[in-house]
Amino acid sequence: xxxxxxxxxxxxxxEILTGRTREGNAHFLAGxxxxxxxxxxxxxxxxxxxxxxxxxVRELSASHDHLFTSGGIGPTHDDITxxxxxxxxxxxLDVREDARLILAEHYAARGVEFTAARLRMARIPxxxxxxxxPVSGAPGFSLTNVHVMAGVPNIFQAMVEGLLPKLTGGAxxxxxxxxxxxxxxxxxxxxxxxxxxFPDLSIGSYPFVQxxxxxxxxxxxxxxxxxxxAGWQALKAAFPEGK
Amino acid sequence: xxxxxxxxxxxxxxEILTGRTREGNAHFLAGxxxxxxxxxxxxxxxxxxxxxxxxxVRELSASHDHLFTSGGIGPTHDDITxxxxxxxxxxxLDVREDARLILAEHYAARGVEFTAARLRMARIPxxxxxxxxPVSGAPGFSLTNVHVMAGVPNIFQAMVEGLLPKLTGGAxxxxxxxxxxxxxxxxxxxxxxxxxxFPDLSIGSYPFVQxxxxxxxxxxxxxxxxxxxAGWQALKAAFPEGK
Numbered sequence: 001x002x003x004x005x006x007x008x009x010x011x012x013x014x015e016i017l018t019g020r021t022r023e024g025n026a027h028f029l030a031g032x033x034x035x036x037x038x039x040x041x042x043x044x045x046x047x048x049x050x051x052x053x054x055x056x057v058r059e060l061s062a063s064h065d066h067l068f069t070s071g072g073i074g075p076t077h078d079d080i081t082x083x084x085x086x087x088x089x090x091x092x093l094d095v096r097e098d099a100r101l102i103l104a105e106h107y108a109a110r111g112v113e114f115t116a117a118r119l120r121m122a123r124i125p126x127x128x129x130x131x132x133x134p135v136s137g138a139p140g141f142s143l144t145n146v147h148v149m150a151g152v153p154n155i156f157q158a159m160v161e162g163l164l165p166k167l168t169g170g171a172x173x174x175x176x177x178x179x180x181x182x183x184x185x186x187x188x189x190x191x192x193x194x195x196x197x198f199p200d201l202s203i204g205s206y207p208f209v210q211x212x213x214x215x216x217x218x219x220x221x222x223x224x225x226x227x228x229x230a231g232w233q234a235l236k237a238a239f240p241e242g243k
Numbered sequence: 244x245x246x247x248x249x250x251x252x253x254x255x256x257x258e259i260l261t262g263r264t265r266e267g268n269a270h271f272l273a274g275x276x277x278x279x280x281x282x283x284x285x286x287x288x289x290x291x292x293x294x295x296x297x298x299x300v301r302e303l304s305a306s307h308d309h310l311f312t313s314g315g316i317g318p319t320h321d322d323i324t325x326x327x328x329x330x331x332x333x334x335x336l337d338v339r340e341d342a343r344l345i346l347a348e349h350y351a352a353r354g355v356e357f358t359a360a361r362l363r364m365a366r367i368p369x370x371x372x373x374x375x376x377p378v379s380g381a382p383g384f385s386l387t388n389v390h391v392m393a394g395v396p397n398i399f400q401a402m403v404e405g406l407l408p409k410l411t412g413g414a415x416x417x418x419x420x421x422x423x424x425x426x427x428x429x430x431x432x433x434x435x436x437x438x439x440x441f442p443d444l445s446i447g448s449y450p451f452v453q454x455x456x457x458x459x460x461x462x463x464x465x466x467x468x469x470x471x472x473a474g475w476q477a478l479k480a481a482f483p484e485g486k
Binding site: 015024026152206207 | 272295321429451
């Protein structure tokens with residue numbers, strides 16, 4: 001079996017690093033990538049700083065099959081992602097006629113003035129493919145393996161839904177959960193033994209407290225459905241008190 | 244004015260990268276760092292992979308005044324953060340008597356057996372200072388500028404509350420918000436002009452949709468209260484329609 005394509009997610013914005021906004025796009029995309037058979041290896045959040053974005057785009061696009069970015073493609077002065085991605089990938093950037101037409105039609109249909117600030121959102125790197133924005137018109141873009149999307153959650157999600165079917169995925173990662181009402185330490189020995197027996201699975205344990213009682217979610221993950229099922233059966237057999 | 248100390252946050256865990264868990268510790272800590280006058284420059288999420296964690300700890304601890312980690316210090320086989328941090332920082336790691344005593348007392352007081360799996364949580368790098376865990380006993384630790392904390396949210400939060408007062412902070416970052424009920428593009432020109440007038444402030448705009456109407460939050464951030472106030476007054480004067 002071919003290994004799945006790999007990906008990193010780059011979230012751009014001071015508002016995340018200052019605690020103003022609780023980021024949710026990475027969580028949304030991570031779940032979608034699992035279903036699509038793309039392995040997310042890193043999520044990184046960086047500030048609205050051109051040099052930092054350029055360095056991160058270069059590093060993460062070179063070390064993964066795909067890099068997805070969120071944020072910084074709006075109409076204001078702090079929206080610098082398109083410029084930084086173009087610089088990182090050595091592409092020129094200017095208003096592109098296809099993007100300008102999309103925006104012109106979008107605003108005309110709504111009686112909204114097509115200002116210079118809005119025209120800024122038609123600046124797309126040469127050679128990039130547009131990513132459709134069914135919510136507010138202004139497109140994202142894919143430049144080689146870098147997929148640049150908006151930070152506003154409903155726009156980001158719509159762009160992901162449009163983009164992912166175009167990317168070649170691998171085997172979806174399957175996970176099954178077995179919940180036991182004992183502390184994590186009480187399952188450690190058996191869990192280590194089971195993990196040793198199933199080297200192709202990732203077996204994790206996640207403790208929680210529910211109504212004052214300790215519990216642990218035992219999760220087995222893998223791309224081979226039979227292996228995942230066998231690992232899950234082993235967890236059930238080792239901890240029959242699970243509910 | 245001295246620049247504020249810088250920090251990075253490293254979140255460790257496959258469960259975040261597979262979309263199983265929506266991470267919240269970074270958001271919590273980012274807000275606390277702002278209040279404490281420490282500038283968070285990066286948040287990174289990596290898998291439960293020793294080599295990846297070692298490389299990230301080396302890079303981020305060298306390039307920031309502080310590195311805070313979350314996750315991977317429990318009793319099970321996939322809890323490898325303490326080992327990876329010790330390796331990254333060139334420290335030896337073994338059960339430490341001070342940590343063992345804390346755990347022994349914690350379990351004795353609750354009639355819980357002190358198993359080999361639980362003893363694993365007393366493995367602390369040589370030279371590290373313990374971080375108190377008032378919730379479940381097992382301590383975190385600070386090794387030079389790397390602060391290693393649990394991933395379970397209520398334990399992480401308790402550790403942060405105990406740790407932060409011991410770290411030298413700078414001037415707290417202050418932010419003020421001005422909400423206008425127009426689309427982001429409509430404020431872009433004035434915003435750019437105001438941002439140019441206040442080079443020490445970070446001025447951001449965050450669009451939203453409320454009951455079908457477009458709006459934008461204009462945020463001014465800085466460490467000088469007078470500057471932040473002046474910037475906020477400039478936003479109010481430019482957009483008097485704000486509520």
